[in-house]
Amino acid sequence: MTKTDILSHIHRMPPVDTTFVAGRWHHDRATLRGVALEARVFLKSLIAPHHVNRRFLIVGRARSGTTLLTRLLNGHSQIHCDGEVLKRYMLAPSCYLDHLAGKSDAAAYGAKLLSYQMVQVHRMRKPQRFLKRLVEAGMLLIHLERGTFAQTLSLAVAQRRRQYHSDKGAVAPTERQPLDPQNFLDRIIWNEALLDYERAALEGISHMRLSYERDLSEPDAQINTLAVICHRLGVSSEPVAVGLKKVLPSDPGRVLENYDEIRMVLQAGGYGHLLPQTGDQQGAS
Numbered sequence: 001m002t003k004t005d006i007l008s009h010i011h012r013m014p015p016v017d018t019t020f021v022a023g024r025w026h027h028d029r030a031t032l033r034g035v036a037l038e039a040r041v042f043l044k045s046l047i048a049p050h051h052v053n054r055r056f057l058i059v060g061r062a063r064s065g066t067t068l069l070t071r072l073l074n075g076h077s078q079i080h081c082d083g084e085v086l087k088r089y090m091l092a093p094s095c096y097l098d099h100l101a102g103k104s105d106a107a108a109y110g111a112k113l114l115s116y117q118m119v120q121v122h123r124m125r126k127p128q129r130f131l132k133r134l135v136e137a138g139m140l141l142i143h144l145e146r147g148t149f150a151q152t153l154s155l156a157v158a159q160r161r162r163q164y165h166s167d168k169g170a171v172a173p174t175e176r177q178p179l180d181p182q183n184f185l186d187r188i189i190w191n192e193a194l195l196d197y198e199r200a201a202l203e204g205i206s207h208m209r210l211s212y213e214r215d216l217s218e219p220d221a222q223i224n225t226l227a228v229i230c231h232r233l234g235v236s237s238e239p240v241a242v243g244l245k246k247v248l249p250s251d252p253g254r255v256l257e258n259y260d261e262i263r264m265v266l267q268a269g270g271y272g273h274l275l276p277q278t279g280d281q282q283g284a285s
Helices: 003-012 033-047 066-074 093-103 115-121 127-136 148-161 181-202 219-233 259-268
Strands: 054-060 079-081 108-114 139-145 208-211
Touching: 003 181, 033 093, 054 066, 054 093, 054 181, 054 219, 066 079, 066 108, 066 139, 066 219, 093 108, 093 127, 108 115, 115 181, 127 139, 127 181, 139 181, 139 219, 148 181, 181 259, 208 219
Parallel strands: 054 108, 054 139, 079 108, 139 208
Antiparallel strands: none
16 A cells, blocks of 8 residues: 555544544544643743753554653653653644643653554544654654554553553463454554554654664663663763563463464464564563
């Protein structure tokens, strides 16, 4: 498919794992809370000093390591990274990001934007226009990817157990989780489409690309990744301790009660290439 086809395809897909209001609107779109917050921040920006700082935005799917990266950056004395500040619909999201950055007295300010929010909450059919304007305004875009099988499994199990993060080390479930194979396949298809959407939106736009497996899964990799980001933001590097631990064991067979059945469904559906080849799948945020 062309880039235009990829960006429009996901808007025609039936969403999974999401509550829609009246069958049409994502619940974070069908609310004025975001617009009200947007207005308050704008009014405060008229009287508060506007700081000039380096800015960045982390873009990725849920459970792709965005929380881990946010924690890593917030451990730096000169960096402040907010969470999902665009999780509700707003009239002018780029202006909102600018106002938030202007309020921060940190040398570098950033936030994260999950791709489902681009698709379902803000309904960005031309996300490249939004992202290009941010880059033109001097913002560093950081695209964080993770293998779709591990990302989907982590999200499905976290939602089932209602546990998303841990500061106490890896948590092995007392019993393996049974997941509906067809629903898991639907989730895989949806999350692969989200990844294609992210890549198409960022194509041709200057950005930093990170891989969870390569750049964040191990402490040494985290140190190197932070150093590279600090260099891009123009701040000095310093040692940082994250504290966020893996939630799932590495072997999906230890997580899923019916992993063999799920594996067969994915293979039959044409997504067998996404299955872990060695069982070395990670389970962090």
